[in-house]
Amino acid sequence: MTVCTFDELLLGVEKPSRYIGTEVNARRRNNRGLNFLLAFPDAYEVGMSHHGLQLLYSILNAQPNINAERCFAPWLDREKQLRLHQLPLTSLETQTALADFDVIGFSLQYELSYTNVLNMLDLGQIPIRCNCRETKHPLIIAGGPCCFNPAPLVAFIDAFVIGEGEEIVTEIAAVVAEGKKKKLSRFGVLENLAAIPGIYVPSLHKKNQVIKKRTIPDMNKWIHPEKPVVPLMQTVHDRIVLEIARGCTRGCRFCQAGIIWRPYRERNPSLLLKIAEKALSATGHDEISLLSLSSGDYTYIKPLIQSLIRKHYAQRVALALPSLRVESLNETVIEEIKRIRKTSFTLAPEAGTEKMRRIINKGNTSEDLLTTIDKVFSAGWKSIKLYFMIGLPGEGQDDLEGIVDLSHAAMRAAKNRGQLTISLSTFVPKPHTPFQWEQQISLEETYARQNFIRQRIKNRRLSVKWHDARMSFLEGIFSRGDESLGLLLEKAFQNGCRFDGWSENLRFDLWRKSLQETDVDTEHFLRARGTTKALPWDNINCGVSREFLLREKQKAQKSLPTADCRFGECQLCDVCDFTNIKNILATADNNQILPPVEKPTDQSVAGQKTYRFSFRKIGLARFLSHLEISAALTRSFRRSDLPIIYSAGYHPHPKISYATATAVGIESFQEYMDVAVGNYTGDLALLKKTINSALPQGLEINEIEIIPSGKKSLAASLYGFIYELRLPADMDNDRLEIIKNNIDVFLTSPSFYIPRLSKGVMANKDIRPFIKSIFFDTQEKKIEYTIRFSQKGSLKPLDIIVHVAGFSKAEAENIHVIKTRTILV
Incomplete structure (x- = not known):
């Protein structure tokens, strides 16, 4: 087997910047402390967009004796390379093998990333099952919203973090570091971890032992990350993330995040302005995204937006509000945001009829939506995205018609001023919500409802997009799954399932095969549940009581609303103790928000x-x-x-x-x-x-x-380039002589034609006029050549390597190409 270097392997993968790890603000230390790996089971561009990863990375690396590094799921081509060359999956920062870390923490944001978790462990040369690991192996922990039903993963994860991670992550690190120092057994370290509030260790905790989630009482005490890592490639959300609030008390009955991250806690605007300024200075980003489950609900949203825009206007820093309730978008917000550039707006009516919005406790009206659409397009926007759900409890044919009718009404409100995109997702019942007992519609029914809407919305200014029904089907199985699904997950991984949340990579045929091989009854997991029956996640306490969820389920059946406790009486959800854990609204005085000023003038070009x-x-x-x-x-x-x-x-x-x-x-x-x-x-x-x-x-x-x-401009000044080709050091003299002869033939030829694809047609092109000189140093095993540039184009190094020197395209991957000079005249 040919041994390839790290650099050589990168030449053979799509988007090699995923694996380099040389980003600005990445931490690289080699002290003898605890080695902690933050693992995200999705592609780099997804993981680096996740605020929680940046948050924990910053917190851990602020500790003097902790080395925190990152690892993301390798894309399919990278996995193929690693397996072919029998190389382990490594961290980004120091290329350390996963098996050499003390602890690996997975962030579980989405059920369809589970096969990637197993794949990363396997590529890291770590046994995927807990009971097969020894003391020498790293501890495998997991956190994130999926851990509020850990049952499907208990065979693979040593310990689960239930709740918010800012405080608990350093407690975990301290326990593991102490165990490392004292040379405790794996069992001994897990025993100590199990004593930390908010940690669930399946191998040690009894089935009926309830684990209560960890909650950060006051978001104003946490300023991380001050220096976010700046991704090398364009990510899904390529911008500063400014978390303005956590939690939500709006009470949408389908929404898991609105339950598990209660209570509602805002950050003060003065702190947010400081965090934004530091992050912009440390990264150079040109956009800030306000992170919250509902950004428009933030107490000081208008003055905060005004302050951020005005403070950073000269640097052309734009503002994005990715999560907005229909009724929260007003003229002030719209006008401030468009000062720099018109970032995208996604509005979430969720349902097409007032009846359905009452059932799900979504308090906005169709009139709210249509008014907002008119405001946005009047302000100059060219596109808006509307988000709807299908398959909600109580949904009938009239509600599907309602989505169609409301979409057409939205189009009329747009008055041909732009494009509307209707996005359809399938309702998936989630644990710890009032709808956790409801049935999920079948795969066939999902297709039928999607088609019903698609066939009735046909307008060039009104496009319809829909979430892959197969993904929702699998998500539903694992969302409310039990421990028996571990066998299915393992079988799917063994059969080759990877990146199941990516439509182009979802191998539903392999999932069907895995379901058959493990004899899993999918209807069992998608069915309605009795309210008196035990649920797989009953041992996890999210803070909100079962009684409250049942009351909300009953209210949904009667289409009754539940008020937001921020503005009215307590709804007795039981999450607050009203001492440490409670709703916290931001406070500000006159000095904390920039006073109103005239619109900043455009940057002067005087002296340009x-x-x-x-x-x-x-x-x-x-x-x-x-x-x-x-x-x-x-x-x-x-x-x-x-x-x-x-x-x-x-x-x-x-x-x-x-x-x-x-x-x-x-x-x-x-x-x-x-x-x-x-x-x-x-x-x-x-x-x-x-x-x-x-x-x-x-x-x-x-x-x-x-x-x-x-x-003269650069384009007019450009004459050509000097390149150097460094050949493999082990190339023998016979091959060198062949290369020399090939080059001599080229130099003595008045013309030299090679096949080139031009506008879809293969044609012969004379490359001789482009080559000014070629010199071959057989001792140093390098070729130096000068090529001319013209408006008709130039030559690629591969043209010289293959057609002049005589290498195959496969051999070309092992030749180091250097542009030593760009010639300007």
């Missing part, structure tokens, strides 16, 4: 100049794409307070132009870009140092110069 940057991408940075490099450089400029000039229009962007885009995998010692800069009087040497300190490892500014007015 063009700065030409020469930069390099070396080492692991060569695996970054052009877009990823551009984003990293732009963020570094923002962190350096360089007054970049922005374009006007719907989505302002920095005025930056590049000489060329160098392909992924190619090192480059010299790239060029021109940047339009406003009135900047600082020292260029200091600017270079500041920018370089804000760039990921391997990306570096070589020099900066100011380009006189009237000088």
Whole structure:
């Protein structure tokens, strides 16, 4: 078997930036403390968008004797590589094998990530079942909303964290570190973990022993993360996440998050402004997302938005509110957000009729929705997304018609000013909700209801998207599943199921096969449950009483509302002790919020100049794409307070132009870009140092110069490139002689045609005019060549490697390509 280096393997995968781990603000330490791995069982771009991961990473690494690192589920091509070369899955920061960590903590946000959990353990060379692990293996813990029904995973997870993790994560670390110091057995460490409130250890706790969730009483005491890790690639949510509140007391009866994260706790606006300022300074991001189950409910939402927009207007920092109730979006919010750019709006009417909204305790009306749509489009937005659920308890044909009718009414309210997207998801009953006893509609019924709506909504300005019914089917099985599903999960993993939450990767055929092989009755898990029967999650206490959930179920059957306890009397859900655990609304005085000011003027372009940057991408940075490099450089400029000039229009962007885009995998010692800069009087040497300190490892500014007015643009100045091809060190002399002869033939040929695909048609292209020179150093085993650039294009290094030197495409992956110079004239 050929042994490949880490770099060589990255050449063969999609999006290698997923695996590099050289991000700005990533922590790399090698002390002898506790090694704690935060594992997210989904792709990098999903995991790095999750606020909880950034939060725990920051908290753990703030401790002097803890090394916290990250690991994400490897994509299918990466897994194939690891298995082919018998290599273990490793952490991002130090490439440490999973089996060498002391503790691994999985974040369980979605039931369809469970097969990835088993796959990551297996790739990490750790036994997937708890009873097969020894003291030498890391402890496997899990936290997140899925842990409120841990039953399907008890065979694989040593300990579950029930509730919020800010405090408990350091308590876990202390117990494991003490066990490591005292050389306790695995059983001994688990015994000590089981004594921590909020920890459930299946192998030690009795079936009827209730574990109460952990709750952070006051969100104002937690400011992490101050320096979020800046992803190398574009993530699902590529922005600063500012958690303005946690919990919700609106009481939507289908919503698990609104129950398990009670009570409702807001952060004070003064703290939020400080956190935002620090995070923007540490990352260079150009957007802030306000995180809450319902952002519009925040007590000081209007002044907070005004302050954030006005404070960071000069830096063109946009604001996004991803979770909004229909009635909470008003003119003030809309006008402030559009000052920078029009971020997306998703409105959630949830149901199409007033009847259904009463059943689910969703207090908005159709008129609220239509009024809001008119406001948004009147303010200049071009698109809105509406979110509906199908399969809710009590839903009838008239309610499906209601979704259709309301969608058409929304289209009329839009008045042809933009695009509406109708998003349909299938209701999945969740533990610890008033609907936890309800039946989930079948796969066939889901298809029927989706088709009913799709066939009746046909308008070029009204598109319909729907959640994959097969995913909802599987989610429903595991959401309310019991311990017997461990066999099904293990079988599905063994059969090859991975990334089940991605439509393009869901192998439903393999799931059907696994269901047959384990004889699982799916109807058993999707059925309605009796309210007097025991449930698999009865040993988990989320703080809200069973009696309250039953009362809410009965109210739903009678279409009766339940008021929000923030603004009325207590609804006796039992989550509050009214001493430490209680609703907390933000407080502010006149000095905590920026006073109203005139709309900030646009950045002056007086004194605008063009700065030409020469930069390099070396080492692991060569695996970054052009877009990823551009984003990293732009963020570094923002962190350096360089007054970049922005374009006007719907989505302002920095005025930056590049000489060329160098392909992924190619090192480059010299790239060029021109940047339009406003009135900047600082020292260029200091600017270079500041920018370089804000760039990921391997990306570096070589020099900066100011380009006189009237000088040719980069595109007009570009002449060509000098490349160096470093051949494998073990290449024998016979092969070197063949390569030399191939190059000699090329140099003596007046023309040299190679096949090239152009506009879908294969044609022969003469590449000889592009090559100025080629030199082959057989001693150093490297080829140096100079190519010309023209408006008709240029040559790729692969053209030289394959067609001139005579390598196969497979061999080309082992040749190190370096652009040593970009030639300007």
